[in-house]
Amino acid sequence: MTVVIGFEGSANKIGVGIVRDGEVLSNPRRTYITPPGQGFLPSETAKHHRSVILTVVREALDEAELSPADIDCVAYTKGPGMGAPLVTVALVARTLAQLWGKPLLGVNHCIGHIEMGRLITQANNPTVLYVSGGNTQVVAFSERRYRIFGETIDIAVGNCLDRFARVIKISNDPSPGYNIEQMAKKGTEYVELPYTVKGMDVSFSGVLSYIEEAAHKMLSSGQCTAEDLCFSLQETLFSMLVEITERAMAHCGSQEVLIVGGVGCNLRLQEMMGIMCKERGAKLFATDERFCIDNGAMIAQAGWEMFRSGYVTELPDSWITQR
Amino acid sequence: MALDSNRAKMPYLNKCSLIKQGAEARVYRGIFLGKPTIIKERFPKLYRHAVLDEKLTHRRTVQEVRSILRCRKAGISTPVVYFVDYTSHCIFLEDLVGSITVRDHIASSQESGQDPVCLSSLAEEMGKILAKMHDEDVVHGDLTTSNMLLRQGSEDAKPDLVLIDFGLSFTSALPEDKGVDLYVLEKAFLSTHPNTEQLFQRLLKSYTHASKKAPAVIKKLDEVRLRGRKRSMVG
Secondary structure: OOEEEEEEOOOOEEEEEEEEOOEEEEOOEEEOOOOOOOOOOHHHHHHHHHHHHHHHHHHHHHHHOOOHHHOOEEEEEEEOOOHHHHHHHHHHHHHHHHHHOOOEEEEEHHHHHHHHHHHHHOOOOOEEEEEOOOOEEEEEEEOOEEEEEEEEOOOOHHHHHHHHHHHOOOOOOOOHHHHHHHHHHOOOOOOOOOOOEEOOEEOOHHHHHHHHHHHHHHHHOOOOOHHHHHHHHHHHHHHHHHHHHHHHHHHHOOOEEEEEOHHHHOHHHHHHHHHHHHHHOOEEEEOOHHHHOOOHHHHHHHHHHHHHOOOOOOHHHOOOOOO | OHHHHHHHHOHHHHOOEEEEEOOOOEEEEEEEOOEEEEEEEOOOOOOOOHHHHHHHHHHHHHHHHHHHHHHHHOOOOOOOEEEEEOOOOEEEEEOOOOOEEHHHHHHHHHHOOOOHHHHHHHHHHHHHHHHHHHHOOEEOOOOOHHHEEEEOOOOOOOOEEEEOOOOOOEEOOOHHHHHHHHHHHHHHHHHHOOOOHHHHHHHHHHHHHHOOOHHHHHHHHHHHHHOOOOOOOOO
16 A cells, blocks of 8 residues: 655645555645736745645645655655746745655656546546646657657646736736636637647647737727637637647547646536547547646556555655756 | 547548547548548647647648648649648648558568668768758758658659658758758657667768758757756756
């Protein structure tokens, strides 16, 4: 029996989760939400994490009905992510590992998402679409490593959505992406937006600049509503994501798709991917907001896999990295 | 169903054999005007919004044909375009019988542990052809080793390198766009064929020698490589 506690705080979510041999025992989380029109800055985010992390650790242990002695390994997000929050969380993980006398494991955030996705959905060897505020990649396992087949050449799709939300002052509670999704459901007019797929890669900064500039003009002239813009933006961005996923699948001959990352919660994206899969005779796997959005258990799960393979992170190597 | 009604419009397709369903289109093999033909059908993508789908499909069909013709005029080997049906978005192309993709060629060469020299000369040839294409200001947009074919001409002659799949292509003189074009190929190359970094370097070297505008493009390629891979997400 191996019990791993995982610490995740690379962006505005701080989560601590405990996993025992593939079973999630607890997974509490807090989100730092900024007022509409504002994004979250590293120092403020780190401050938020510092103020709640010990409470969340306590919750994780209580919910799992475990004490520190029952833990076998302490896993934390080594990167990628935002510097200040990563440091805050790593510090706590390091300290607790030393206080409890347990080995430490630095985990890659992206791998955390993928491993949790695989655990929850039991997908066998899927083409993975990892989409969040900080990442947009199409990943597949090949020759003993996870390899990136397609990705964004500039910003992540979640970042594009979040920044658009700021432009039209959509609330960030519970998350800008969620609110865009709700508004998009009420949109009816399709507005043409730039569509940029470059081979197996995508580019979002062009669409973002376009819509940042055009939004105000279009809204004030009454050409379309904010709901229409949300709808059109989703249709465009998600079509691009489905397209590059399909390309990777065609390239690798894969019959399974797994969507992970915060943007993976979006039901319209799941719907579109599902239609594409059906046309190809492939199977779609997706998780719900407990595991799509950054959480501690995914770090614990990836850490569990690494620990069982004999990896540990020595103290001098327990730094963090933004990339 | 949309698919069936599409096929009904093209009863011709029912007589052809479907050879593959790629991400973009279905590819059929048939005979057209007595010649072996490949028919590339860009069928509607149901997951896309109808307006977006029609715009994209039409644009890609038109762009593909235009770029193929532009390349041919510049002396780059591409399949001959026999006919285009713009309503069903079907392109009728010359079937390069007996050709194999560069992808399969490299894979089998690596598997059989063949003489690396022949792969090197292939890389050099690729660099030369791409330089020619970029000098024509044609950006392929989807360079992968699956989109390059090797056609055996006469017995002793070197195989002919043929470029296909110009659906994402466009016209541009910008080093940025050409740099991204090479970047797309580099990524596809290295992820599909592990341990071929040196081979790709050969390709780039050959490209640099063959094109006068290469230095600016390679500079952009170096820049593009640094982008996207975990850049700061503070918006």
